Amino acid sequence: MLGAEEERLVAEVLRSGQLSLGPRVGEFERLFAQRVGARYASAVSSGTAGLHLALRAVGVSDGDEVVTSPFSFVASANVALYERARPVFADIDPVTLNLDPAAAKAAITERTKAILPVHIFGYPADMEAFERIASEHGLGIVEDACEALGAVHRDGTPVGGRGNPAVFGFYANKQLTTGEGGIVTLGDGALKEQTDSERNQGRAADMGWLDHDRLGFNYRLSDIACAVGIAQLERLDGMLSDRARAAALYRQALSDVEGLTLPCEDREGERRGWFVFVVQLPRGVDRDEVVRRLAAGGIQSKPYLPAIHLMSFYRERFGHREGEFPVCEDVAARSLALPFFPSVSEAQIERVAAELRAVVGRSRGHRVRAT
Numbered sequence: 086m087l088g089a090e091e092e093r094l095v096a097e098v099l100r101s102g103q104l105s106l107g108p109r110v111g112e113f114e115r116l117f118a119q120r121v122g123a124r125y126a127s128a129v130s131s132g133t134a135g136l137h138l139a140l141r142a143v144g145v146s147d148g149d150e151v152v153t154s155p156f157s158f159v160a161s162a163n164v165a166l167y168e169r170a171r172p173v174f175a176d177i178d179p180v181t182l183n184l185d186p187a188a189a190k191a192a193i194t195e196r197t198k199a200i201l202p203v204h205i206f207g208y209p210a211d212m213e214a215f216e217r218i219a220s221e222h223g224l225g226i227v228e229d230a231c232e233a234l235g236a237v238h239r240d241g242t243p244v245g246g247r248g249n250p251a252v253f254g255f256y257a258n259k260q261l262t263t264g265e266g267g268i269v270t271l272g273d274g275a276l277k278e279q280t281d282s283e284r285n286q287g288r289a290a291d292m293g294w295l296d297h298d299r300l301g302f303n304y305r306l307s308d309i310a311c312a313v314g315i316a317q318l319e320r321l322d323g324m325l326s327d328r329a330r331a332a333a334l335y336r337q338a339l340s341d342v343e344g345l346t347l348p349c350e351d352r353e354g355e356r357r358g359w360f361v362f363v364v365q366l367p368r369g370v371d372r373d374e375v376v377r378r379l380a381a382g383g384i385q386s387k388p389y390l391p392a393i394h395l396m397s398f399y400r401e402r403f404g405h406r407e408g409e410f411p412v413c414e415d416v417a418a419r420s421l422a423l424p425f426f427p428s429v430s431e432a433q434i435e436r437v438a439a440e441l442r443a444v445v446g447r448s449r450g451h452r453v454r455a456t
């Protein structure tokens with residue numbers, strides 16, 4: 086949601102004439118870092134750009150392996166390839182849908198350089214376990230927190246505040262948006278310096294435009310975008326609680342749909358930062374049929390997420406096939422994202438629930454009769 090404050094701050098940037106590399110960048114970084122309890126933050130042009138620089142920050146390069154989740158948005162795996170490293174997938178936890186620490190540990194080889202857990206659908210990954218594994222094996226950690234702004238770990242640390250490079254995304258569907266954009270939170274000043282430099286063509290902070298002492302990229306975030314981000318941060322609590330309210334309404338409305346798996350409840354002090362509302366249909370229900378029937382009732386839903394290792398690019402490049410990560414594949418085959426936005430009304434949710442109740446019931450009925 087965008088409002089008058091975003092407009093005011095953007096207009097100020099426009100009037101200032103300094104549209105990039107200006108004062109709003111550092112201000113947004115400081116406010117964001119403060120918000121998640123991180124020491125530093127480095128604003129970048131997208132979540133993907135942030136993940137790329139975060140992998141570089143932990144030293145991933147040619148021939149390395151990065152252990153990560155196959156149940157994620159494709160960018161969290163692609164970024165390893167940007168550095169000529171290989172994403173090595175490990176299966177997920179069937180309840181939280183996050184990378185399973187035991188599976189990740191079993192996937193470690195002598196080439197493994199880092200672990201990249203994803204806080205999928207805003208549910209905090211088990212970072213205590215990953216931090217233990219990483220320190221046992223001398224690995225780096227990068228957290229994909231692109232869906233998890235507002236999430237909290239069981240020890241009370243906000244996601245992004247543990248000191249590992251953690252990456253948030255600000256595309257329009259995220260909890261906080263700058264249109265396009267992202268940020269890397271960091272616990273180490275030297276890595277903040279490296280990340281700031283690499284997003285800006287390898288230029289050191291105190292150097293002229295013409296000398297570049299390392300390889301860089303153009304991953305800068307403009308002052309216009311940062312101004313939007315600053316205004317969004319001011320209203321973040323409200324936006325997060327609107328999402329949590331919508332999720333609670335869904336949970337209540339869907340509680341009686343037989344066989345439906347709802348997003349896991351918060352447990353052991355962990356708190357989800359609500360991003361999407363994804364349910365898993367009962368096994369044997371034809372998901373495409375459910376999507377069609379919901380669409381006929383004017384309700385948009387989407388199979389979400391597909392397993393990364395089964396995408397054609399990953400199959401062809403790495404020879405992945407069905408059966409490698411059974412939990413991920415089962416969940417990916419049954420997952421359905423329902424319409425989810427902060428201002429969704431109780432009546433709208435009731436309609437989604439009624440349609441879903443009817444189509445899942447019918448779909449199950451068909452299946453039973455057919456067998």
Ligand SMILES: *Cc1c(COP(=O)(O)O)cnc(C)c1O
Pocket residue numbers: 131132133134157158160161203229231232254255256266267
């Ligand atoms: C959105 C998202 C990204 C990428 O963010 P962009 O800003 O679109 O580049 C990466 N990982 C996950 C899990 C995401 O949801």
